[in-house]
Amino acid sequence: MKIKIYYERCNLCKECINKCPFGAIEIKENRIVINDNCTLCGLCIKICPQKAIEKEKEEIKEIDLSEYKGIWFFVETKNGEIASVSYEMLTASKKLKKKLNEEICGICFGKNLKDKVNGLIKRGANKIYLIEDDIFCEFKEEIYAKSLAYLIEKYKPNIVLAAATMLGRSFIPSVAVKVKTGLTADCTDIDIDEKAGLLIQTRPTFGGNLMAKIICERHRPQMATIRPKIFDPANEEENINGEIIEEKINFKIDDKINICGKEKIENIVDLQEAEIIVSGGRGLKEGKNFEIIQELANLLGGAVGASRAAVDSGWIEYPHQVGQTGKTVKPKIYIACGISGAIQHLAGMQTSDYIIAINKDPDAPIFKVANLGVVGDLFEVLPILIKKIKEQGGK
Amino acid sequence: MKIIVCIKQVPEGVDVKVDPITKRIIREGVKSIINPYDLYAIEEGIRLKERFGGQTWVISMGPLQAESAIREAIGMGIDNGILLSDKKFAGSDTLATSYTLSLGIKKIGDFDIIICGRETLDGSTGQVGPGIAEHLGVPYITYVSKIVDIRENEIECIRLMEDHYEIIKTKLPVLMTVIKEINEPRIPSLKNMLRAKKIEIPIWNAEQLEGNDQFFGQDGSPTKVIDVWTQTIKKDGRKIEGDPEVLAEEILKELKKLGVL
Numbered sequence: 001m002k003i004k005i006y007y008e009r010c011n012l013c014k015e016c017i018n019k020c021p022f023g024a025i026e027i028k029e030n031r032i033v034i035n036d037n038c039t040l041c042g043l044c045i046k047i048c049p050q051k052a053i054e055k056e057k058e059e060i061k062e063i064d065l066s067e068y069k070g071i072w073f074f075v076e077t078k079n080g081e082i083a084s085v086s087y088e089m090l091t092a093s094k095k096l097k098k099k100l101n102e103e104i105c106g107i108c109f110g111k112n113l114k115d116k117v118n119g120l121i122k123r124g125a126n127k128i129y130l131i132e133d134d135i136f137c138e139f140k141e142e143i144y145a146k147s148l149a150y151l152i153e154k155y156k157p158n159i160v161l162a163a164a165t166m167l168g169r170s171f172i173p174s175v176a177v178k179v180k181t182g183l184t185a186d187c188t189d190i191d192i193d194e195k196a197g198l199l200i201q202t203r204p205t206f207g208g209n210l211m212a213k214i215i216c217e218r219h220r221p222q223m224a225t226i227r228p229k230i231f232d233p234a235n236e237e238e239n240i241n242g243e244i245i246e247e248k249i250n251f252k253i254d255d256k257i258n259i260c261g262k263e264k265i266e267n268i269v270d271l272q273e274a275e276i277i278v279s280g281g282r283g284l285k286e287g288k289n290f291e292i293i294q295e296l297a298n299l300l301g302g303a304v305g306a307s308r309a310a311v312d313s314g315w316i317e318y319p320h321q322v323g324q325t326g327k328t329v330k331p332k333i334y335i336a337c338g339i340s341g342a343i344q345h346l347a348g349m350q351t352s353d354y355i356i357a358i359n360k361d362p363d364a365p366i367f368k369v370a371n372l373g374v375v376g377d378l379f380e381v382l383p384i385l386i387k388k389i390k391e392q393g394g395k
Numbered sequence: 396m397k398i399i400v401c402i403k404q405v406p407e408g409v410d411v412k413v414d415p416i417t418k419r420i421i422r423e424g425v426k427s428i429i430n431p432y433d434l435y436a437i438e439e440g441i442r443l444k445e446r447f448g449g450q451t452w453v454i455s456m457g458p459l460q461a462e463s464a465i466r467e468a469i470g471m472g473i474d475n476g477i478l479l480s481d482k483k484f485a486g487s488d489t490l491a492t493s494y495t496l497s498l499g500i501k502k503i504g505d506f507d508i509i510i511c512g513r514e515t516l517d518g519s520t521g522q523v524g525p526g527i528a529e530h531l532g533v534p535y536i537t538y539v540s541k542i543v544d545i546r547e548n549e550i551e552c553i554r555l556m557e558d559h560y561e562i563i564k565t566k567l568p569v570l571m572t573v574i575k576e577i578n579e580p581r582i583p584s585l586k587n588m589l590r591a592k593k594i595e596i597p598i599w600n601a602e603q604l605e606g607n608d609q610f611f612g613q614d615g616s617p618t619k620v621i622d623v624w625t626q627t628i629k630k631d632g633r634k635i636e637g638d639p640e641v642l643a644e645e646i647l648k649e650l651k652k653l654g655v656l
């Protein structure tokens with residue numbers, strides 16, 4: 001909103017100046033002017049005897065919200081397969097459908113995916129919009145963003161969800177800018193407010209210490225990225241009723257990014273997807289002791305994490321770092337070994353379902369978030385634990 | 396070469412408090428710092444200048460006090476700073492923030508590289524970098540871990556994805572968001588701090604940015620925070636001490652209970 005003064009009607013009666021609660025109106029060069037104190041409360045508009053003050057008309061063309069229908073989720077693929085997070089997004093969509101009763105559509109880009117997306121229909125998707133094209137073989141933000149924006153503009157969905165993976169977080173923000181709508185990041189819960197029919201999006205900030213509820217009232221679609229591992233993957237359903245709709249790229253894509261090489265990161269089971277993470281910190285004393293951590297992780301079928309101290313000491317590579325400047329993880333079990341639990345580390349792991357901490361300092365802050373705090377020397381406890389697990393024949 | 400670094404001032408630490416009645420984040424008594432990720436962005440900007448020549452800028456949108464963050468960046472070695480500040484910018488979400496910053500960047504003009512942090516400590520959306528690029532219509536690369544080279548207007552860099560690194564080449568101009576792995580931020584030098592103290596930092600308001608008012612601040616923000624609350628993550632955990640053999644046995648029992656073994 002903006003205030004507009006029609007000077008031809010104003011007779012400088014000063015009524016507005018006297019009544020403005022904020023001292024925001026003054027006379028300059030024989031004219032009423034509104035200064036920086038204005039809070040747009042609108043009182044002056046109401047009281048002006050000459051009707052010389054008006055609300056400037058908003059030029060935003062109000063969109064017809066009822067035109068927008070459908071719950072969409074982006075189907076992320078990985079090495080040509082449907083990524084497990086995509087089934088989680090389907091579960092999230094199904095949760096919304098219970099209250100919203102709009103159809104669930106998956107959006108999928110890639111090659112040779114027709115059979116694979118059938119799995120989504122079996123699990124409850126009503127439609128899959130599929131674009132098969134060689135240009136999707138490499139993930140490039142501009143190509144993915146433009147294609148998704150194209151479909152959004154064509155079919156006008158009410159809600160668009162995507163996983164808050166590195167891929168989702170990379171390209172979804174530019175989709176939201178292209179279609180000029182809001183985007184809520186990293187949600188840990190979503191729901192429908194039944195009265196208003198709005199998407200209620202809950203997300204953590206400040207490393208999980210502050211939770212916020214966010215809505216997107218006047219813009220469509222309502223878009224959100226959702227953290228992996230919040231929703232379980234969708235199960236198959238009995239009464240399935242879905243179709244695959246093939247779309248084509250019939251627009252120009254100006255692709256300036258050139259991917260000239262890829263290097264796999266050794267030993268990294270995707271930390272954000274791992275159900276179990278065994279992490280090591282400064283308490284490991286030297287890099288080669290990460291072998292114990294790796295061994296335990298292997299036995300449990302988990303991934304290896306690390307504190308910043310361990311990464312900064314050069315004991316393990318950065319992609320393993322958990323915490324504020326590393327990854328935020330939420331596994332079923334997090335085992336912290338020799339990690340003091342600085343607030344920056346806690347920020348990245350404290351929402352794990354179950355935390356086991358091994359530290360020889362009984363006052364280490366890590367114990368504040370641990371479900372099971374083990375006060376002891378990791379070099380004594382871990383080898384015994386490993387032996388015991390092996391005796392049982394492992395996992 | 397012209398390098399523009401986007402920085403945000405944030406409250407220090409993640410231990411926030413919320414006023415139970417007004418639902419506002421309590422900022423009094425909390426020190427403001429440069430968003431930790433943005434230190435890597437600043438450092439990389441300075442290093443690019445050292446390697447390839449040119450000039451460096453920092454730009455920030457925020458209240459007047461954000462000027463101190465800009466001075467700090469100049470203390471580290473950045474050449475110039477701009478603050479975008481106007482009551483009209485208040486209440487911006489990432490769409491409005493990236494719009495406003497893109498106007499500021501356009502006004503600085505002729506940029507080759509824009510560097511943003513990976514995400515912020517407070518909002519932590521990571522959406523502003525890609526948003527700016529989209530508004531400006533330049534390509535962008537997220538999660539950059541290394542800038543290999545810049546030659547004949549082409550940049551080669553390495554970016555991190557979930558389980559691999561990618562080597563990427565693209566023509567300038569480009570926007571990138573950087574991760575911690577890229578460098579180790581320097582401490583401000585005495586000489587630069589003196590310069591930072593004296594330098595004039597222009598403040599640009601909505602009018603000077605010549606944008607469309609309806610896209611600034613709250614009006615231009617589709618998302619609305621309707622509730623905030625703090626979450627104390629206090630586990631009703633138990634602590635055990637004693638013989639390593641017994642401790643290991645306890646962990647084993649727990650893992651079995653959790654269904655892992």
Ligand SMILES: Cc1cc2nc3c(=O)[nH]c(=O)nc-3n(C[C@H](O)[C@H](O)[C@@H](O)COP(=O)(O)OP(=O)(O)OC[C@H]3O[C@@H](n4cnc5c(N)ncnc54)[C@H](O)[C@@H]3O)c2cc1C
Binds near residue numbers: 457492496510518
């Ligand atoms: C609790 C809470 C939740 C929020 N959730 C959302 C949400 O889900 N969606 C949404 O759209 N908005 C949200 N916002 C608003 C949003 O956080 C900020 O208002 C927005 O201005 C900046 O976004 P960010 O802090 O997430 O920045 P990010 O996108 O995380 O920042 C990335 C980088 O962009 C640059 N940058 C960011 N802000 C500035 C700035 N002001 N000046 C210069 N450079 C900058 C920096 O280089 C930074 O490292 C939320 C705010 C709060 C308090």
Ligand SMILES: Nc1ncnc2c1ncn2[C@@H]1O[C@H](COP(=O)(O)O)[C@@H](O)[C@H]1O
Binds near residue numbers: 281310338341376378
């Ligand atoms: N042998 C050890 N076993 C268990 N904890 C240890 C050992 N040595 C050091 N620590 C702890 O490791 C922590 C270092 O953590 P950080 O600095 O976060 O990596 C400190 O809290 C120490 O108490």
